Amino acid sequence: MPSLSAKTIKAGVIGWPVNHSLSPRLHGFWLDQYGIDGVYLRLAVTPENIEAALRALPKLGFAGANVTVPHKEAAFRIVDTLSDTAKKIGAVNTIVCAADGTLRGDNTDAFGFISNINAAVPSFNAAAAPAVVLGAGGAARAVIAALIEAGAADIRLTNRTAERAEALVAHFGASVQSVAWDDRHGAVDGAGLLVNTTTLGMTGKPALEMHLDGLIKGAVVNDIVYVPLKTGLLQAAEDRGFQAVDGLGMLLHQARPGFEAWFGKRPEVSEALRRHVLAETGSR
Numbered sequence: 465m466p467s468l469s470a471k472t473i474k475a476g477v478i479g480w481p482v483n484h485s486l487s488p489r490l491h492g493f494w495l496d497q498y499g500i501d502g503v504y505l506r507l508a509v510t511p512e513n514i515e516a517a518l519r520a521l522p523k524l525g526f527a528g529a530n531v532t533v534p535h536k537e538a539a540f541r542i543v544d545t546l547s548d549t550a551k552k553i554g555a556v557n558t559i560v561c562a563a564d565g566t567l568r569g570d571n572t573d574a575f576g577f578i579s580n581i582n583a584a585v586p587s588f589n590a591a592a593a594p595a596v597v598l599g600a601g602g603a604a605r606a607v608i609a610a611l612i613e614a615g616a617a618d619i620r621l622t623n624r625t626a627e628r629a630e631a632l633v634a635h636f637g638a639s640v641q642s643v644a645w646d647d648r649h650g651a652v653d654g655a656g657l658l659v660n661t662t663t664l665g666m667t668g669k670p671a672l673e674m675h676l677d678g679l680i681k682g683a684v685v686n687d688i689v690y691v692p693l694k695t696g697l698l699q700a701a702e703d704r705g706f707q708a709v710d711g712l713g714m715l716l717h718q719a720r721p722g723f724e725a726w727f728g729k730r731p732e733v734s735e736a737l738r739r740h741v742l743a744e745t746g747s748r
């Protein structure tokens with residue numbers, strides 16, 4: 465723990481519960497790496513206190529905060545200004561306290577998703593072939609927003625609860641079409657990207673059943689799940705010669721814009737950072 469002073473730049477992650485958040489570990493790594501006089505704290509805040517807690521951030525001298533489950537939608541309603549991406553996604557995961565005491569809300573999950581894909585597969589072109597997205601929660605919204613921004617024009621969305629998929633189709637428009645969950649195996653025909661945003665395949669959850677045979681040669685398969693790091697989906701993708709991209713990278717990349725805004729340094733995602741964060745997930 466560094467010695468703290470009134471000048472020490474303060475940020476943190478607000479959640480309920482927040483014990484399992486990996487964000488303190490990854491921001492802590494960067495603070496050490498870049499020798500910054502800063503601190504990044506775990507802030508456990510109940511839903512009934514979220515508004516008061518966010519309003520207190522500038523008064524307590526915080527540079528800002530990340531917001532995680534279950535507060536991302538509440539933060540969206542509470543902050544004073546929103547980035548275009550946050551508006552598209554309807555949720556806020558990164559807050560920056562402005563000099564005038566107002567709160568600016570951003571959502572960096574879309575950036576984290578596409579940065580992770582681009583870092584792992586530099587030749588990836590979202591416009592080149594259809595994409596398939598499994599799931600219709602907050603993570604799916606961020607993935608779809610990122611894909612549309614990157615030029616994807618044919619996104620096939622499939623979710624167990626059809627109404628949630630339909631709601632996203634209505635929100636994002638003509639580049640997204642919904643496919644019934646039972647027909648999901650056929651949705652990958654001719655696709656160049658498959659992304660799992662459901663919790664299926666996560667340690668303690670049921671396995672994801674998904675046929676990959678229709679994907680085009682060189683297709684990218686990405687799992688948002690990162691515990692375990694190599695999910696059944698990613699193993700199956702590797703076995704068939706597709707480009708498997710794990711979910712840890714999205715978590716690491718989504719943290720970069722917040723760190724830069726609060727601490728004034730654009731951080732890089734390195735193998736050393738991955739190992740440092742993995743040491744924590746491995747011990748769970």
Ligand code: ATR
Pocket residue numbers: 598599600601602603604623624625628661662663664670
């Ligand atoms: P997040 O906001 O992190 O994306 P979420 O809103 O809880 O999380 O979404 C979880 C996703 O996993 C949803 O798409 C959910 O499907 P439903 O909308 O039908 O709930 C999906 N999911 C969870 N358990 C599932 C299961 N057993 N079978 C199929 N999909 C499942």
